[in-house]
Amino acid sequence: MSTGNEQDVIERIYVVVGQVPPGKVTTYGEVATIVGGGSDARFVGQALGMLGDRASKVPWQRVLSRGGVISTYGGNQRELLGAEGIEFDEKGKVPMDRFRWSGPEKEWAEQHGFQTLPSRGGDKKEEDKSQLSLL
DNA sequence: ATGCTGACTAACA
DNA sequence: TTGTTAGCCAGCA
Numbered sequence: 768m769s770t771g772n773e774q775d776v777i778e779r780i781y782v783v784v785g786q787v788p789p790g791k792v793t794t795y796g797e798v799a800t801i802v803g804g805g806s807d808a809r810f811v812g813q814a815l816g817m818l819g820d821r822a823s824k825v826p827w828q829r830v831l832s833r834g835g836v837i838s839t840y841g842g843n844q845r846e847l848l849g850a851e852g853i854e855f856d857e858k859g860k861v862p863m864d865r866f867r868w869s870g871p872e873k874e875w876a877e878q879h880g881f882q883t884l885p886s887r888g889g890d891k892k893e894e895d896k897s898q899l900s901l902l
Numbered sequence: 903a904t905g906c907t908g909a910c911t912a913a914c915a
Numbered sequence: 916t917t918g919t920t921a922g923c924c925a926g927c928a
Binding site for chain 3: 773799805806807808809810813
């Protein structure tokens with residue numbers, strides 16, 4: 768089964784990105800973690816780059832780089848996010864502490880064969896160990 | 903096959 | 916703080 772899963776992985780990426788609710792954002796790395804094998808932060812970026820017509824179906828604009836930085840150029844990503852209520856600081860970054868997507872629900876992730884995010888807690892104090900990766 | 907590139911990230915200086 | 920290095924996976928010359 769390690770053959771030509773790329774396309775399948777890409778579809779999974781789109782599914783995960785589609786789970787990000789309006790007004791929330793995530794990062795390439797987080798998406799890659801949820802999708803799991805065969806994907807990495809960079810591959811997520813490539814997958815979103817080949818969206819084409821599906822760009823209107825997948826909320827690709829809610830996927831940012833590490834730290835809430837927009838990695839796209841010459842696009843209207845920031846404008847789209849602003850229309851959803853996302854705020855930016857003076858540096859043009861999104862305060863992830865407030866707008867970060869907590870990831871898919873554990874049940875949903877398990878049903879679809881995805882993984883939940885490792886605990887990062889928006890605050891660096893409360894670590895909820897309920898999301899143990901049991902591998 | 904080898905090497906470089908890319909909507910990335912973490913570690914190190 | 917910024918800049919560089921290395922790791923990562925897939926596509927292409």
